Amino acid sequence: MTTISLRPVADRPREKLLRQGSVTLTDAELLAAFISSGQGGKCAYTMACALLQRFGSLRGVTEAGETDFTQVAGMGAVRYVQFQAAREIFRRQLAEPLKKDSVFHRADDVTAYLRASLRHCPQERFGVLLLDSQHQLIEFKILFTGTVNSAAVYPREVVREVIRANAAALILVHNHPSGIADPSDADVTLTREIRSAMALIDVDVLDHIIVGDTLCVSLAQRGLM
Incomplete structure (x- = not known):
């Protein structure tokens, strides 16, 4: 491993990204470009490699908790906040097409959004995609959080949330x-x-999607509704 300062200027992560595009960067180089500057005598590339060694992958880095993340040299609370903000920006941009078109025309986008929102959670979380009359996304709301095995879900709370959002x-x-x-x-x-419960207020439940690590399963597609 070489530090950024020992590399030719054209091969340094930021310069390489500008010259060749982000897809040409390795995982460590992408992290280094995002970290931008070194700290405590360590360059950004060295810190990026330390993150990958500690957490195993880009996903592991972005999903690390604050305590574990900040134990890596040079990775304080400010950088943890930056990484979490970047992850949330990515999640929200995945939701944007769902607010402009029917979710049924954006099945792959729905799956990508839900996986980005939930697959990293260590506890079971139950939420709802609240939709308007055109089946466009109003908002995604987490209603219940439980243990690693289950979450207590109360239909009356779901009804209350649907009425609040005026969802169809x-x-x-x-x-x-x-x-x-x-x-x-x-x-x-x-x-x-x-x-x-929803039938009493004339609101359709269109599907129930279960989010796993690598895929989402639709109860409607399996005929289980």
């Missing part, structure tokens, strides 16, 4: 921290209970 339809969403997205019997039962 919704998609139920929760993650499986195990990474396996297969629906359980409890998932199917809960879906039907919420559909019954």
